[in-house]
Amino acid sequence: MVWDVGSPLSIGAILFTVIIVAAMLIWVERRLLGLWQERLGPNRVGPFGLLQVVADMIKIFAKEDWVPPFADKFSFILAPPIIMIVILMSFTVIPFAPGVGVIDSDIGVLFVLAMASLGAYSVMLGGLASNNKYALLGSLRAAAQMVSYEVFMGISLLGVVALTGSFNLREIVIAQSDGWYIIPQFIGFLIFMIAGIAESHRLPFDIPEAEQEIVAGYHTEYSGMKFGMFFVGEYLGVVLISSLLVVLFFGGWLGPAFLPPIVWFLLKTAFFIAFFILLRAAIPRPRYDQLMTYGWLFLLPLSLLNLMITGAFVLWQEGAI
Amino acid sequence: MIQLIKDTLISQVVTLWRVFVHAFDKTDTVEYPDVQPQMAARWRGRIILSRDPDGEERCVACNLCAVACPVDCIALQKAEDEEGRWYPEFFRINFSRCIMCGFCEEACPTNAIQLTPDFEMAEYVRQDMVWEKEDLLINGTGKYHDYNFYRIAGKKIGGKDKGEARNEAPPVDVRSLLP
């Protein structure tokens, strides 16, 4: 079948859609922020300012692609593609709809977590290679932030895995046919969402690139398309975390039958993307030691508690205790 | 614990909701080139030199505005006509330096120099930002309609002798006081 999981057509369509959506987010984010800040946002280029994306693309491609002479060339050039590649890799395991996806992996959840951790290399290498104090501060913060959220990010998902009994994202969705996991796993959802915001370096947890404090953090020295890759990487991260939230807690493509499954998936994902942007408009950024304290002393115990209760519940259901 | 949840969760949710509600408010943006904004009358924009109610130049070339100007963008030269009125021979404002602070208007003793709500002053050639007296001088009285410096000040000019200004008593003839 042409439209099967992993067919070239399917892969191409997914890659194309994901990248277009990430690029359109440049415009969506600015319009939505405008809406919530009682402004208009870009509305001049094309209908509703839709062609703003094209204008921004032309600008970013035409910019001088400069490597500072004091930077470590190899890692400086290596860092930006990493984040794009690992996040696009994570999309391979996302089940978009029945029969739409790239691979049907039995270790989907683990794969996503592994790729997310690799993404941190991009931020750290970029900051270190820039040989700039702000970039260094940014990547230090990124490292500090990563060790605090990666732990409970993983643990918060284990509740879902325990309920399904599988690491396969497709099976996780199917297991939600009789009730989305948002209800039994509400705490897991909250924790994973907080970790996801930190993962994609979005406000309020954009501590590694806090532009009001440390210029632009780890990408201070980047320009042109190298900066563009960090930028698109961030938006890809938003799309990834939103679709993961949908898959893990909101029943993926499941929904009333009057709309095709893929539309349900896209609608739910769009909702979470908008929510991410609302977070940016509303919540101020904490200090990074506050995030670490909050992560280690509150969210980690909470996620462990959640896992234990879920585990006990699963065992009780199976009659083991 | 309750306090912690209140601080970390409830307050964030309330914030999110309040910001979300802004989506239904009217935007404050004025789409400027298409819609002209309503400028306040006291907006400090393009500078003009006004005339008094008789149609004469108000500026008496006292240089106070040039002294007050924090960026030194006013240049002028005093001249005197045959009636004894002082006036600027040239009066030059370099608008590429002017910061529209309005200090010149504050300093001016004759209400000659005034700032107006016009702000569309962009030019392609830098030299065009330097405005001469012909460009600055308008035919009206600007914001202050009745003020006429020479009709109030005691200075003698053609057609108005000492003692003829408004609220001014004729000068005392000291000889008439002699015994």
Ligand code: SF4
């Ligand atoms: S507005 Fe301020 S800067 Fe401009 S000419 Fe007057 S005093 Fe100078």
Ligand code: SF4
């Ligand atoms: S504009 Fe006013 S302050 Fe300036 S020289 Fe003329 S009278 Fe004096």
